[in-house]
Amino acid sequence: EAQVTQNPRYLITVTGKKLTVTCSQNMNHEYMSWYRQDPGLGLRQIYYSMNVEVTDKGDVPEGYKVSRKEKRNFPLILESPSPNQTSLYFCASRPSGTSGYNEQFFGPGTRLTVL
Amino acid sequence: QKEVEQNSGPLSVPEGAIASLNCTYSDRGSQSFFWYRQYSGKSPELIMFIYSNGDKEDGRFTAQLNKASQYVSLLIRDSQPSDSATYLCAVSGGYNKLIFGAGTRLAVHP
Numbered sequence: 001e002a003q004v005t006q007n008p009r010y011l012i013t014v015t016g017k018k019l020t021v022t023c024s025q026n027m028n029h030e031y032m033s034w035y036r037q038d039p040g041l042g043l044r045q046i047y048y049s050m051n052v053e054v055t056d057k058g059d060v061p062e063g064y065k066v067s068r069k070e071k072r073n074f075p076l077i078l079e080s081p082s083p084n085q086t087s088l089y090f091c092a093s094r095p096s097g098t099s100g101y102n103e104q105f106f107g108p109g110t111r112l113t114v115l
Numbered sequence: 116q117k118e119v120e121q122n123s124g125p126l127s128v129p130e131g132a133i134a135s136l137n138c139t140y141s142d143r144g145s146q147s148f149f150w151y152r153q154y155s156g157k158s159p160e161l162i163m164f165i166y167s168n169g170d171k172e173d174g175r176f177t178a179q180l181n182k183a184s185q186y187v188s189l190l191i192r193d194s195q196p197s198d199s200a201t202y203l204c205a206v207s208g209g210y211n212k213l214i215f216g217a218g219t220r221l222a223v224h225p
Binding site: 035040041042043044045048050056058059090098101102104106107108109 | 119123146147149156157158159160161164203205207211212213215216217218
């Protein structure tokens, strides 16, 4: 089954404690991205990766890091989380190319609370 | 700042009626337009995409695009309670970015 998986699904943590949210896809997609979703603001892109070792900032990258050492994995790292990073996070993957958005899959989401 | 605007709703329609969801966008260079459905607590799911002016139909769903007016809409015919969800409009002007609206909440009541 084609899917994007995220772990953990729910996380409550405290300010300043480093955390990593993992994302993995089994569709051999080149393009992966991270979004956060906040009420009234919709989905906003944090970082994206066009392929292994190629990453770039999205619209709201401050306070986040990513890496893409393998094609299937795209972890999101919060080195010093703050309460304003409390949000619902989605990982997504799609094939490369202009029609790739037609086949974009989202992971199930990670609800993060930073106290 | 490129923007995608949607009425937050809720849009309430009776079962069997046509639901009309609207979206405007600010970037005239936008080329691809998408509608996602998101049930409460779930991830967004792509239901329609449209590239050219006019209408595109898929089952009970019709996407309409008017690039001159920078307007895209989604019609849901014969609305069912299972259609109750938040509908996200998304616009792509380039290879690497998809801009989402905040979504319109649709409630279909029996």
